[in-house]
Amino acid sequence: MMMEGFFEQVYRLVSQIPAGRVATYGQIASLLGRPKSAKIVGWAMRSAPSDRRLPCHRVIKKTGRLAPEYAFGGSENQRMLLENEGVTFKADGSVDLARHRWEITRDKF
DNA sequence: CAGCTGACAATAA
DNA sequence: GTTATTGCCAGCT
Numbered sequence: 001m002m003m004e005g006f007f008e009q010v011y012r013l014v015s016q017i018p019a020g021r022v023a024t025y026g027q028i029a030s031l032l033g034r035p036k037s038a039k040i041v042g043w044a045m046r047s048a049p050s051d052r053r054l055p056c057h058r059v060i061k062k063t064g065r066l067a068p069e070y071a072f073g074g075s076e077n078q079r080m081l082l083e084n085e086g087v088t089f090k091a092d093g094s095v096d097l098a099r100h101r102w103e104i105t106r107d108k109f
Numbered sequence: 110c111a112g113c114t115g116a117c118a119a120t121a122a
Numbered sequence: 123g124t125t126a127t128t129g130c131c132a133g134c135t
Contacts, residue, residue, distance in 0.1 A: 036130040038117040
């Protein structure tokens with residue numbers, strides 16, 4: 001696949017995130033070779049078309065905190081989705097990254 | 110063509 | 123411990 005844009009890479013990677021597992025923007029960016037481009041990943045999510053079925057709710061901040069409320073139409077919804085997939089949350093409402101941090105299970109895209 | 114924006118992250122105070 | 127600032131890269135105006 002050609003580089004249609006950094007988004008395609010992000011979409012591809014995010015779409016590989018298994019249920020019950022979460023990834024951070026920085027991690028995705030780092031996997032793509034741009035550890036400083038976490039914003040680009042977030043931007044890709046923002047532009048994330050529903051056609052890709054991107055589990056953007058599985059992509060969270062590095063602090064374990066979910067995306068802002070203005071995203072997803074409510075962080076509560078996102079939290080519920082993750083809980084439904086088996087993700088455990090702290091009393092603070094943050095995701096337990098230490099338990100659900102996703103890592104690459106694929107050799108190549 | 111130049112500048113602005115942004116679903117983040119890391120560092121400084 | 124939190125709050126403020128800078129860096130970063132791709133897309134938009």
